[in-house]
Amino acid sequence: MNAARDAILARVRAALRDVPEAERADDVAVARDYRTEGTLPHAEVVALFAENCADYRANVREVDAAGLPGAIAEALAARGARRLAIPADLPAQWRAGDGVEWVEDHGLSHDALSAVDGVVTGCAVAVALNGTIALDGGVAQGRRALTLLPDYHLCVVHAEQVVELVPEGIARLREAALAGQPMTIVAGPSATSDIEFNRVEGVHGPRTLDVLVVTG
Amino acid sequence: MTTSASWPDVPAFPLAAKSALADAQMRRNIGMATSTIREKRTGVVEEMPDWEQLREAGRALKERTLRHLDEHLLTLEESVTRAGGVVHWARDGDEANAIVTRIAKSKGVSEVVKVKSMATVEIELNEALEAAGITALETDLAELIVQLGRDRPSHILVPAIHRNRAEIRDIFRRTIGPETLTDEPAELAEAARRFLRERFLRARVGVSGANFAVAETGAIAVLESEGNGRMCTTLPETLITVCGIEKLVPAWQDLEVFLQLLPRSSTAERMNPYTTLWSGARDDDGPREFHLVLLDNGRTDSLADELARQTLACIRCSACLNVCPVYERTGGHAYGSVYPGPIGAILTPQLAGMRAAGSLPFASSLCGACYEVCPVKIDIPTVLVHLRDRSNKERAAASLKGRLDPERLALKAVAKGFATRGRYERLQKLGRLGQWPLARKGKIERLPGELGGWTKARDLMPIPDQTFREWWVEREASR
Numbered sequence: 001m002n003a004a005r006d007a008i009l010a011r012v013r014a015a016l017r018d019v020p021e022a023e024r025a026d027d028v029a030v031a032r033d034y035r036t037e038g039t040l041p042h043a044e045v046v047a048l049f050a051e052n053c054a055d056y057r058a059n060v061r062e063v064d065a066a067g068l069p070g071a072i073a074e075a076l077a078a079r080g081a082r083r084l085a086i087p088a089d090l091p092a093q094w095r096a097g098d099g100v101e102w103v104e105d106h107g108l109s110h111d112a113l114s115a116v117d118g119v120v121t122g123c124a125v126a127v128a129l130n131g132t133i134a135l136d137g138g139v140a141q142g143r144r145a146l147t148l149l150p151d152y153h154l155c156v157v158h159a160e161q162v163v164e165l166v167p168e169g170i171a172r173l174r175e176a177a178l179a180g181q182p183m184t185i186v187a188g189p190s191a192t193s194d195i196e197f198n199r200v201e202g203v204h205g206p207r208t209l210d211v212l213v214v215t216g
Numbered sequence: 217m218t219t220s221a222s223w224p225d226v227p228a229f230p231l232a233a234k235s236a237l238a239d240a241q242m243r244r245n246i247g248m249a250t251s252t253i254r255e256k257r258t259g260v261v262e263e264m265p266d267w268e269q270l271r272e273a274g275r276a277l278k279e280r281t282l283r284h285l286d287e288h289l290l291t292l293e294e295s296v297t298r299a300g301g302v303v304h305w306a307r308d309g310d311e312a313n314a315i316v317t318r319i320a321k322s323k324g325v326s327e328v329v330k331v332k333s334m335a336t337v338e339i340e341l342n343e344a345l346e347a348a349g350i351t352a353l354e355t356d357l358a359e360l361i362v363q364l365g366r367d368r369p370s371h372i373l374v375p376a377i378h379r380n381r382a383e384i385r386d387i388f389r390r391t392i393g394p395e396t397l398t399d400e401p402a403e404l405a406e407a408a409r410r411f412l413r414e415r416f417l418r419a420r421v422g423v424s425g426a427n428f429a430v431a432e433t434g435a436i437a438v439l440e441s442e443g444n445g446r447m448c449t450t451l452p453e454t455l456i457t458v459c460g461i462e463k464l465v466p467a468w469q470d471l472e473v474f475l476q477l478l479p480r481s482s483t484a485e486r487m488n489p490y491t492t493l494w495s496g497a498r499d500d501d502g503p504r505e506f507h508l509v510l511l512d513n514g515r516t517d518s519l520a521d522e523l524a525r526q527t528l529a530c531i532r533c534s535a536c537l538n539v540c541p542v543y544e545r546t547g548g549h550a551y552g553s554v555y556p557g558p559i560g561a562i563l564t565p566q567l568a569g570m571r572a573a574g575s576l577p578f579a580s581s582l583c584g585a586c587y588e589v590c591p592v593k594i595d596i597p598t599v600l601v602h603l604r605d606r607s608n609k610e611r612a613a614a615s616l617k618g619r620l621d622p623e624r625l626a627l628k629a630v631a632k633g634f635a636t637r638g639r640y641e642r643l644q645k646l647g648r649l650g651q652w653p654l655a656r657k658g659k660i661e662r663l664p665g666e667l668g669g670w671t672k673a674r675d676l677m678p679i680p681d682q683t684f685r686e687w688w689v690e691r692e693a694s695r
């Protein structure tokens with residue numbers, strides 16, 4: 001096995017004979033003159049996120065902090081979701097709704113996760129330009145399987161978590177990346193373009209995605 | 217060229233194209249699908265004022281990666297190992313297949329779940345696993361359609377692009393049911409969901425490819441739509457990822473470029489529904505065991521060609537396929553290679569060796585549309601011409617027969633004929649007189665003798681009664 005490693009590295013080095021000995025990787029210039037810092041006022045960034053996220057047929061609603069528990073309860077009721085899986089550190093005030101059973105994830109089995117009506121989480125960062133939400137396993141997000149197996153995902157996004165551009169989002173995830181945290185970036189509910197290149201929502205991941213954006 | 221790579225045989229493009237051109241249904245399916253995606257791509261690219269800067273950054277980042285690939289590979293190995301993963305190296309497909317098979321066998325499984333990966337198609341991993349008594353279940357909708365239809369992939373992103381919804385319905389009815397299935401895309405997707413759900417839940421080994429591997433953090437990125445990629449990379453206890461050595465990017469920050477370029481170029485979305493990133497293995501989230509197989513399989517041969525090296529920058533978005541007039545008409549199967557279209561025309565001969573796939577660089581009209589859409593600015597036309605030259609030289613050098621190759625002789629004669637206007641016009645007249653025994657229904661399907669090589673793969677339009685030049689002279693005279 002080490003023979004293969006040595007052989008491949010030797011072949012790579014032989015193939016790169018034209019690269020000067022003294023050249024370092026960073027000597028190869030990369031101009032980062034694409035947009036790296038947003039220019040929109042924050043309120044517009046949040047509005048753009050809501051618009052682009054909804055474009056994937058996610059249901060996006062803006063609420064204020066005081067209205068959040070009510071909005072969660074309403075969303076769950078509208079979906080008929082009564083048993084909800086949640087990360088153990090989900091804030092208490094998010095656990096809203098009459099007769100809703102909250103199932104904390106302390107290593108739930110895959111079958112158990114499949115059997116709940118949905119899942120409620122927060123997120124790490126959201127990007128307006130492409131309407132995405134990133135989960136990095138941090139506070140109120142749980143492990144990856146938690147937001148994968150249930151058919152319904154309700155995600156709470158705080159306005160201050162929304163950035164305008166992709167580079168800003170990637171930068172916010174850097175710390176978690178260096179810590180080796182697994183991540184999921186979500187753009188709407190699961191979908192496929194495999195039938196005649198037309199997007200159809202709902203294959204293996206959650207078929208319904210509700211997003212509550214908390215402003216103010 | 218000699219290569220250590222193990223590659224399936226590649227039939228000559230011209231022969232395969234002739235029969236593909238005759239398949240009207242397939243041409244319609246591909247024509248419809250590619251025109252849909254072309255239009256959508258233009259839309260999502262045009263809303264990006266900094267698209268050209270992103271393309272240039274993508275190109276430059278890949279150059280940085282490739283010119284120092286040894287260093288980045290070692291960094292990646294270190295990062296993945298530190299994060300609890302195991303790194304394996306495979307010189308060719310056989311070695312990679314042996315590694316994956318050994319790991320799967322050690323887990324005692326008879327089935328693995330797979331998320332679409334071009335690298336594993338390239339090395340024929342499924343066949344190798346099958347030979348060892350392990351079923352590799354493809355979980356991508358399009359791959360599943362191909363697998364259930366006992367078919368071959370024809371597009372690197374949507375392998376079943378040659379199938380329309382009615383054909384997919386028929387394949388599903390025959391295989392996974394139900395009998396009553398309609399051709400409504402949502403219903404077809406639902407059928408796949410039901411069929412695969414149980415299998416995901418009980419899978420113990422998952423196999424994936426990689427879109428990107430970040431040397432700095434050890435993160436592997438898989439971009440997908442359906443959630444099957446998340447299932448395969450999250451639920452099994454053991455995950456094995458086969459990753460071509462060119463898939464690396466040096467730093468975490470570099471994802472800010474590629475995560476913008478790839479989705480807009482491939483499925484023409486601002487972002488694909490799901491992107492999974494993980495480093496190594498953990499006890500509390502996802503697989504407890506992670507194996508990364510770094511695959512060469514001819515890539516270092518490509519790296520050694522200074523001009524053609526840029527081919528390895530490819531992020532497999534498939535935009536070049538979707539705009540290619542040749543691909544649109546012949547479909548993917550005619551290329552007879554895992555990688556069809558313009559990228560296949562330059563990648564396959566480099567990976568599989570000129571002698572195995574030397575006809576592919578000729579499968580292009582050099583119109584340049586591929587270069588214009590390529591998100592990492594691979595100059596496909598220039599690489600094509602360069603490889604044609606290499607192919608010709610290698611063919612000529614290979615044998616005496618090569619030097620007497622009828623196509624070369626014919627082209628030499630043509631060159632002579634085109635050299636002066638007088639000679640050209642005389643030849644046209646001669647041709648008109650001489651062609652009558654050959655033309656049938658307005659085209660010439662077979663030329664005699666040595667020239668037969670030309671029409672084996674092409675129909676020739678007979679020389680018209682009047683040339684454009686003659687018509688022009690006549691028209692001017694009668695005004």
Ligand code: SF4
Nearest residue numbers: 530531533534536590
């Ligand atoms: S060559 Fe360029 S356009 Fe074609 S698949 Fe690769 S990255 Fe995409």
